Amino acid sequence: RGKRAFIAGVADDHGYGWAIAKSLAAAGAEILVGTWVPALNIFESNFRRGKFDESRVLPDGSLMKITKVYPLDAVYDTPEDVPEDVKTNKRYAGSSKWTVKEVAESVKEDFGSIDILVHSLANGPEVSKPLLETSRYGYLAAISASSYSYVSLLQHFAPIMNRGGATISLTYIASERIIPGYGGGMSSAKAALESDTQVLAFEAGRKHGIRVNTISAGPLRSRAAKAIGFIDMMIDYSSENAPLQKELSAEEVGNAAAFLASPLASAITGTVLYVDNGLNAMGVGV
Numbered sequence: 701r702g703k704r705a706f707i708a709g710v711a712d713d714h715g716y717g718w719a720i721a722k723s724l725a726a727a728g729a730e731i732l733v734g735t736w737v738p739a740l741n742i743f744e745s746n747f748r749r750g751k752f753d754e755s756r757v758l759p760d761g762s763l764m765k766i767t768k769v770y771p772l773d774a775v776y777d778t779p780e781d782v783p784e785d786v787k788t789n790k791r792y793a794g795s796s797k798w799t800v801k802e803v804a805e806s807v808k809e810d811f812g813s814i815d816i817l818v819h820s821l822a823n824g825p826e827v828s829k830p831l832l833e834t835s836r837y838g839y840l841a842a843i844s845a846s847s848y849s850y851v852s853l854l855q856h857f858a859p860i861m862n863r864g865g866a867t868i869s870l871t872y873i874a875s876e877r878i879i880p881g882y883g884g885g886m887s888s889a890k891a892a893l894e895s896d897t898q899v900l901a902f903e904a905g906r907k908h909g910i911r912v913n914t915i916s917a918g919p920l921r922s923r924a925a926k927a928i929g930f931i932d933m934m935i936d937y938s939s940e941n942a943p944l945q946k947e948l949s950a951e952e953v954g955n956a957a958a959f960l961a962s963p964l965a966s967a968i969t970g971t972v973l974y975v976d977n978g979l980n981a982m983g984v985g986v
């Protein structure tokens with residue numbers, strides 16, 4: 701039987717989540733996605749109106765199918781966690797069952813189980829502020845949306861994952877090297893995500909027989925990256941300094957994710973896989 705994947709963090713066709721969905725679909729997986737509640741309407745209407753049709757084309761010429769789109773806000777674990785002003789917010793009130801626990805329950809109800817879980821989301825309200833100027837609120841919000849969200853997804857989805865399954869998140873080298881401009885506690889959030897990848901690989905490996913890895917991706921002009929404000933500079937920097945002097949495509953990250961999720965990677969867990977044209981290996985630029 702084909703594999704079933706749930707990809708959290710798809711709201712357009714520009715980001716890594718979309719590219720991972722495509723690579724998994726090309727490899728024969730059934731695709732479910734979790735879309736941030738405030739972005740849901742526009743994503744679904746663009747999808748319906750055919751705006752993504754061109755980028756839905758798979759290598760065999762067919763169009764990627766998304767079996768179901770679930771509204772998701774990975775900052776909230778259960779309905780009890782949702783503050784009143786969010787509950788009644790116009791963009792949230794139109795959807796229901798979008799906390800992590802409820803989404804996992806809905807997927808279980810609809811499909812029984814999944815094989816692959818992808819976390820392709822991050823948010824840091826103060827990302828454009830240096831860490832030295834970041835508020836406690838901004839720092840904790842970055843960790844909540846970008847790191848704990850993965851712990852929570854795994855907590856709630858691991859019990860419905862088939863043994864031999866795999867989970868993947870996306871990280872960035874700012875966790876371990878200084879990348880000026882990646883602020884607001886986002887560098888801290890990625891460091892937490894990478895450390896958690898090891899601990900979760902142990903715990904989820906022992907308890908559920910699933911693998912946990914993260915991809916440290918090079919720069920991509922996604923919606924989230926454009927919001928940070930230095931993405932073009934990072935892309936130019938990489939083209940100039942990386943061992944492979946080409947622009948990184950989202951598809952290359954998608955394909956690496958498909959590999960990690962496949963039986964070809966059955967002994968790989970707890971790792972950070974660099975998919976960045978080799979930039980991480982450089983000491984100085986030449």
Ligand code: NAI
Pocket residue numbers: 708709710711712714715716717735736737739772773774775819820821822823845870871872873916917918919920921922923924925
């Ligand atoms: P993206 O904008 O395509 O993806 C981020 C997604 O997170 C969006 O769909 C957004 O709606 C969603 N999101 C934000 N807060 C959420 C929440 N509370 N609940 C549910 N969804 C939420 O951008 P991108 O860049 O593809 O990001 C995907 C992952 O890749 C992130 O973890 C990012 O840090 C990572 N990454 C990106 C790099 C880049 O240069 N674009 C480089 C290395 C890692």
